[in-house]
């Protein structure tokens with residue numbers, strides 16, 4: 001085996017490295033990529049936890065920057081061997097305007113691609129989303145589908161529209177000549193709903209449950225399956241793809257991979273109860289408490305209120321027509337493409353993923369434990 005000075009030669013850049021997934025990717029790279037010499041973390045908002053990483057053997061460079069600013073992206077990419085582009089505006093609640101979502105998710109991705117081409121960076125891994133496929137606006141189920149399952153992917157909401165456009169840009173850029181003449185090798189990972197330590201929506205549900213006296217009320221039928229994947233496994237898949245892209249460029253370049261693991265198929269709420277249950281919350285009802293038509297009405301009312309109140313304040317509740325449709329439509333994946341193409345196996349078992357997530361919820365302030 002090469003000595004460590006020889007082995008440590010690669011420069012990685014993680015955009016969005018301070019987000020929920022980004023932080024796990026950063027920590028995973030430091031643990032699992034022995035060839036790393038420098039790790040650049042590019043984000044609009046840098047986290048204080050980055051400081052603790054700077055004492056290790058790998059040079060950790062924190063870069064406060066905006067992916068919509070091409071010159072900032074170009075400066076961060078210069079000299080990097082691999083870019084993992086996870087930065088994105090994840091907004092399905094109407095907090096940001098459709099223009100801003102497009103600017104960050106699509107133009108930001110275009111800036112990353114151009115920066116790779118200009119800098120001669122050959123490997124680009126993009127965090128896409130299951131939302132690029134569905135659920136579609138017709139509410140068609142996608143049941144244990146894989147990357148080749150036919151599905152009518154039609155979107156109206158700005159978030160899935162932006163992720164679909166950005167993914168296409170990344171895949172179409174595969175094979176472009178970068179500075180120096182070598183081909184750009186790209187691929188896109190499509191996580192289903194990610195959960196685990198740091199998951200904001202899980203935090204919101206937990207606090208809502210505490211406010212409601214330890215109860216949550218079922219809104220979605222237990223029969224609707226929603227795909228979920230543990231954040232540690234999503235991070236691991238990114239690290240593995242980034243590592244294998246060079247050796248398997250012909251096979252993996254321009255490909256998409258769903259991110260999957262052994263998390264069970266359940267409804268969104270029943271799945272959350274795997275963690276919130278052991279933390280003292282109870283899901284009330286074996287069926288939704290409110291009839292579906294009433295939820296549709298309330299979701300539409302929320303959308304109207306959001307629009308009416310916009311000049312005065314930001315009203316962005318969890319329930320809106322889009323989130324209701326996503327939560328109410330079966331969307332689960334069953335595939336082994338990542339295993340076949342680059343030997344992916346989940347690093348964390350379902351039991352580990354569950355235990356880690358429960359410990360994180362229990363450690364939250366205001367816990368009932």
Ligand SMILES: NC(=O)C1=CN([C@@H]2O[C@H](COP(=O)(O)OP(=O)(O)OC[C@H]3O[C@@H](n4cnc5c(N)ncnc54)[C@H](O)[C@@H]3O)[C@@H](O)[C@H]2O)C=CC1
Pocket residue numbers: 015016017018019020021022042043044045065066067068085086087088089090104108127128129130163190191192193194195
């Ligand atoms: N959370 C989920 O369930 C899923 C997320 N994804 C994708 O994974 C990626 C990461 O998502 P999360 O970690 O959940 O979101 P997050 O919001 O926690 O992380 C996104 C990060 O990007 C940064 N960012 C946003 N705008 C930026 C800009 N203009 N310039 C630089 N940095 C910027 C944010 O500051 C944040 O740190 C996103 O691309 C998202 O579309 C895909 C599937 C599921």
Ligand SMILES: CC(C)CCC[C@@H](C)[C@H]1CC[C@H]2[C@@H]3[C@H](O)CC4=CC(=O)CC[C@]4(C)[C@H]3CC[C@]12C
Pocket residue numbers: 090092128129130131192193194201219220268318319322323324326327
């Ligand atoms: C009260 C409602 C009936 C239920 C609210 C739950 C919703 C807030 C969430 C149900 C499904 C979630 C989405 C899904 O996991 C897929 C996603 C992929 C992404 O790329 C980003 C996040 C999300 C859109 C996720 C967002 C929250 C839900 C809509």
